[in-house]
Amino acid sequence: MAASEEGRSARKHTAIMNAATKAFMANGYAGTSMDDIAKLAAVSKQTVYKHFTDKEKLFTEIVLATTDRVDAMVDLVADIPADAQALEDNLTRLAHQFLTALTQPEVLQLRRLIIANADTFPQLGAAWYEQGFERILATLATTFQRLDDHGLLRIADPHLAANHFSGLLLWIPVNKAMFHGSPQHTQDELDRYAAAGVQAFLAAYR
Amino acid sequence: MAASEEGRSARKHTAIMNAATKAFMANGYAGTSMDDIAKLAAVSKQTVYKHFTDKEKLFTEIVLATTDRVDAMVDLVADIPADAQALEDNLTRLAHQFLTALTQPEVLQLRRLIIANADTFPQLGAAWYEQGFERILATLATTFQRLDDHGLLRIADPHLAANHFSGLLLWIPVNKAMFHGSPQHTQDELDRYAAAGVQAFLAAYR
């Protein structure tokens, strides 16, 4: 076996994961059959069942695998410099990245997918919330605490402030996207949401 | 027919609506069969099909019927008196009612139900958002405009301010509830969310 290749089994495994992710995102849990997944992965159904005991197991695995992607966002949030001059600019940039990231179609589809099945898989929704969203919020709280230490912000409860920051920015666009099929936000709108949210935040917390 | 009674047909109709609402909320669209609904409504399946051409039609009707319930919330939002002394108290009371209303289990179930099926019924999600949430937001914007006119708040864009008000309050608790099976907020937590949200709002907009 060449060094750059994985074994056959591992290759099939990731093919199934990818196909399942795509299919579940596009058609939901109930709307996706194991035959669909096998076909999309170019794999026999038997092989799917070899790698994942059943549909539920496959579903939870692909959902939990997506929590890796929040790492990038966590880094972003951790990296706000303590620069009084550029504070508003830096927060606005962060706000913009937040908004852009969370209004990506795949992110919204994933959100819908998990919420839709929160009744059937409650532990899965909880796990995703904690490993995904809570982690970003906690990092943001730490950042705010640091900015408070440097006298750039006046923050009694950093975690609450992080909640408020994200709420000011995300409530409306994410809600809208949840209820409509597709995002339908122009770049311009996101700019305005970001600027207005940061202004309100600074008015309350500087 | 006694004056207090509706005709037989109308009685069956509402029985089916109620049963369908209950069943869809509890088990989702796919998780609810027409037999379930008929049985729960104490009605034959044929009667269900007499009143509603098919499952989709029944679903959209019961969802759209729930938008009536926002009227009470609209009234609430419209009724903030222009009293400078009591402004914070009044807004906090409103905030609390907001939070309590939106964290009711049935409201959360309904939200999940619509979001879960936003792909299949996009026009339904959009309609519910506009007739439900947007209407409250618009009323809140009008109220804020009035408070600005009386000099109690300083608001450049009332609709944006309404967005911020609701975002400060609702983002975290509603999100949490979306991803977890059940609400799990104590009355105490809601109090704190309400007070903190209003304080941040007033710091930004007074």
Next chain:
DNA sequence: TCGTCAGTACTGGACAGTCTAGTTTCTTCG
């Protein structure tokens, strides 16, 4: 009497998960 209803059986299709038979790839050991 006529339309509406309950009860129930039925049709047709979808789908999770199993099974079988034959093929390909990996591994191991002479």
Next chain:
DNA sequence: CGAAGAAACTAGACTGTCCAGTACTGACGA
């Protein structure tokens, strides 16, 4: 290196179940 066996794979048939929507019969109410 090369053969032989082990493991994973493909293709597709098959079972059992569930469910939307239809059809029919006999009862019951206006």
